Amino acid sequence: VVGVVGSGDDSRPAVAVARRLGELLAREGWVVLSGGRNAGVMRAVNEGAKKVPGSLTVGILPNAAAAVAPDVDVVIVTDLNNARNNVIGLSSNVLIACGVDGPGTASEVALALKNGKPVILLGVDDLTRDFFQRMEGRLDLARTPEEAVQIIRENSFC
Amino acid sequence: VVGVVGSGDDSRPAVAVARRLGELLAREGWVVLSGGRNAGVMRAVNEGAKKVPGSLTVGILPNAAAAVAPDVDVVIVTDLNNARNNVIGLSSNVLIACGVDGPGTASEVALALKNGKPVILLGVDDLTRDFFQRMEGRLDLARTPEEAVQIIRENSFC
Amino acid sequence: VVGVVGSGDDSRPAVAVARRLGELLAREGWVVLSGGRNAGVMRAVNEGAKKVPGSLTVGILPNAAAAVAPDVDVVIVTDLNNARNNVIGLSSNVLIACGVDGPGTASEVALALKNGKPVILLGVDDLTRDFFQRMEGRLDLARTPEEAVQIIRENSFC
Amino acid sequence: VVGVVGSGDDSRPAVAVARRLGELLAREGWVVLSGGRNAGVMRAVNEGAKKVPGSLTVGILPNAAAAVAPDVDVVIVTDLNNARNNVIGLSSNVLIACGVDGPGTASEVALALKNGKPVILLGVDDLTRDFFQRMEGRLDLARTPEEAVQIIRENSFC
Numbered sequence: 001v002v003g004v005v006g007s008g009d010d011s012r013p014a015v016a017v018a019r020r021l022g023e024l025l026a027r028e029g030w031v032v033l034s035g036g037r038n039a040g041v042m043r044a045v046n047e048g049a050k051k052v053p054g055s056l057t058v059g060i061l062p063n064a065a066a067a068v069a070p071d072v073d074v075v076i077v078t079d080l081n082n083a084r085n086n087v088i089g090l091s092s093n094v095l096i097a098c099g100v101d102g103p104g105t106a107s108e109v110a111l112a113l114k115n116g117k118p119v120i121l122l123g124v125d126d127l128t129r130d131f132f133q134r135m136e137g138r139l140d141l142a143r144t145p146e147e148a149v150q151i152i153r154e155n156s157f158c
Numbered sequence: 159v160v161g162v163v164g165s166g167d168d169s170r171p172a173v174a175v176a177r178r179l180g181e182l183l184a185r186e187g188w189v190v191l192s193g194g195r196n197a198g199v200m201r202a203v204n205e206g207a208k209k210v211p212g213s214l215t216v217g218i219l220p221n222a223a224a225a226v227a228p229d230v231d232v233v234i235v236t237d238l239n240n241a242r243n244n245v246i247g248l249s250s251n252v253l254i255a256c257g258v259d260g261p262g263t264a265s266e267v268a269l270a271l272k273n274g275k276p277v278i279l280l281g282v283d284d285l286t287r288d289f290f291q292r293m294e295g296r297l298d299l300a301r302t303p304e305e306a307v308q309i310i311r312e313n314s315f316c
Numbered sequence: 317v318v319g320v321v322g323s324g325d326d327s328r329p330a331v332a333v334a335r336r337l338g339e340l341l342a343r344e345g346w347v348v349l350s351g352g353r354n355a356g357v358m359r360a361v362n363e364g365a366k367k368v369p370g371s372l373t374v375g376i377l378p379n380a381a382a383a384v385a386p387d388v389d390v391v392i393v394t395d396l397n398n399a400r401n402n403v404i405g406l407s408s409n410v411l412i413a414c415g416v417d418g419p420g421t422a423s424e425v426a427l428a429l430k431n432g433k434p435v436i437l438l439g440v441d442d443l444t445r446d447f448f449q450r451m452e453g454r455l456d457l458a459r460t461p462e463e464a465v466q467i468i469r470e471n472s473f474c
Numbered sequence: 475v476v477g478v479v480g481s482g483d484d485s486r487p488a489v490a491v492a493r494r495l496g497e498l499l500a501r502e503g504w505v506v507l508s509g510g511r512n513a514g515v516m517r518a519v520n521e522g523a524k525k526v527p528g529s530l531t532v533g534i535l536p537n538a539a540a541a542v543a544p545d546v547d548v549v550i551v552t553d554l555n556n557a558r559n560n561v562i563g564l565s566s567n568v569l570i571a572c573g574v575d576g577p578g579t580a581s582e583v584a585l586a587l588k589n590g591k592p593v594i595l596l597g598v599d600d601l602t603r604d605f606f607q608r609m610e611g612r613l614d615l616a617r618t619p620e621e622a623v624q625i626i627r628e629n630s631f632c
Contacts, residue, residue, distance in 0.1 A: 001232075001233075031232065056214075056231075056232070058232055058234075060234070064248065073214075074159075074189065074214070074216055074232055075159075075249065076216075076218070076234055076245065076249045077245070077248040077249045078236075078245050078248065078249075079244065079245070079248050079273075080238075080245075086237065087234065087235070087236050087237075087238075090222065090235040090236065090237050091233065091234045091235045091236075115237075
């Protein structure tokens with residue numbers, strides 16, 4: 001299971017990256033787990049994954065009112081609101097942050113590190129990299145979705 | 159998605175019922191969602207479901223230390239401990255209690271009713287039936303797994 | 317810390333009992349902890365407690381939108397919705413159910429028993445008593461607020 | 475209610491700052507709310523607050539096994555583990571991060587911003603400041619506990 005987090009803002013460049021990432025992860029046969037909302041990186045990563053026949057996508061929703069991305073196969077409704085951000089990392093073998101453009105994604109990265117989960121920062125700038133790199137925990141950097149997949153393979157995270 | 163809850167005690171008669179129930183639910187093409195632990199009703203319902211090719215099982219675990227039932231396909235680790243009991247009903251279209259033999263299952267039934275989810279009590283005695291029947295919420299009674307499936311179909315819960 | 321749970325319905329007879337209970341608990345010097353909403357047993361128990369100078373009341377709210385009872389001193393906003401029902405018992409030395417008139421209160425009693433917390437059922441009928449009495453856990457019965465206080469004292473729950 | 479978060483590591487310079495901060499907050503008559511563990515900033519801020527007669531301190535504990543700081547008046551046991559980090563900010567009018575030395579504190583700051591709560595970063599370096607400053611949300615910077623109190627007063631956060 002690979003967790004993917006990122007902005008719910010559709011205008012971010014990370015959205016196209018997430019679509020490609022979802023497809024690559026699904027091709028490896030890995031389950032794609034995300035925040036599940038019908039917005040931004042969450043929608044795109046599921047869209048990419050479902051291009052691959054036999055893929056499986058899981059969405060961890062904040063509450064019952066949140067619109068679900070159409071390509072989520074298994075919907076988990078937590079009603080925990082932002083505390084659900086902790087469940088995403090805990091349920092993943094490794095977490096990929098497809099950009100860290102807001103506090104929601106920042107909290108997901110921080111909580112995953114706190115819980116001892118490996119994190120891959122994909123396409124982040126130097127400031128984000130420097131901020132997380134000095135913290136405890138296993139952190140890798142990728143410039144492309146292909147690199148992220150390579151890191152997971154080489155480290156046998158999945 | 160059909161949620162199934164029940165005792166973690168392997169000696170309960172509900173365990174054999176749960177195995178049969180899991181198989182029937184999977185044959186209908188419904189996802190079987192449970193508390194996911196490797197014990198009692200949780201283990202049995204997943205075992206039954208995975209006899210059916212193409213079935214999908216989801217387990218909502220209380221924490222990372224809990225042993226996972228071998229037939230769970232998608233493992234969600236919440237680290238919420240007993241607060242995870244609320245997530246099981248919220249993520250299900252309908253919740254089946256395969257016996258109400260302890261306070262954990264009683265809390266899952268009560269929380270599902272509180273959240274407005276339909277509940278089916280399967281194989282419970284008169285006391286349990288009477289206790290929940292006077293509460294708000296949609297409650298049905300089944301004597302056999304076959305009856306439970308019939309209730310879901312007739313009411314289009316799934 | 318004594319947790320007090322019960323119906324959010326203002327028309328229940330348990331509401332007057334809760335007001336008296338809150339006053340008695342506060343006179344003993346115990347902190348009164350509740351679900352904190354401005355309704356039914358929650359409002360009444362805080363109202364009773366704050367008649368006593370120097371008393372302290374804590375409310376565990378389901379979310380930020382919930383109206384807070386005016387006599388709650390410390391407001392904890394969980395945003396967990398009904399999963400907050402688990403926090404009430406966990407944060408109490410003993411839980412008193414001032415009637416079990418709906419599934420919310422039933423879940424709070426069940427979760428407290430599951431978490432190994434002693435529970436006192438105050439003013440419940442035979443059906444509710446019989447339902448919880450056969451479950452694991454420490455359960456006492458009281459007919460009046462005075463009896464509930466007596467049980468806490470005799471067992472040194474606080 | 476002022477939430478205070480920071481490292482559980484006793485050797486951090488932030489610990490002495492937290493002790494002074496707790497005292498100043500309590501002198502203003504504000505409730506001091508923290509993660510409640512008997513370590514680092516959490517212990518120190520409660521210690522400082524309880525030097526002031528009539529002060530009130532609240533601790534939001536991750537689970538029942540966590541050691542509680544001796545100066546916490548009201549202990550809330552969530553059993554949510556790191557998801558409790560979301561409850562700290564939600565229950566505070568304003569959150570002060572007394573250093574951001576690890577992923578736990580980083581998650582608390584990020585979640586508070588996500589939930590729309592004002593945050594004051596006290597004694598952080600330029601990297602931490604720059605990382606959070608470009609995110610949505612209300613963020614202030616303080617070099618000393620006195621400055622933090624001044625910011626709360628000027629903005630009527632409490």
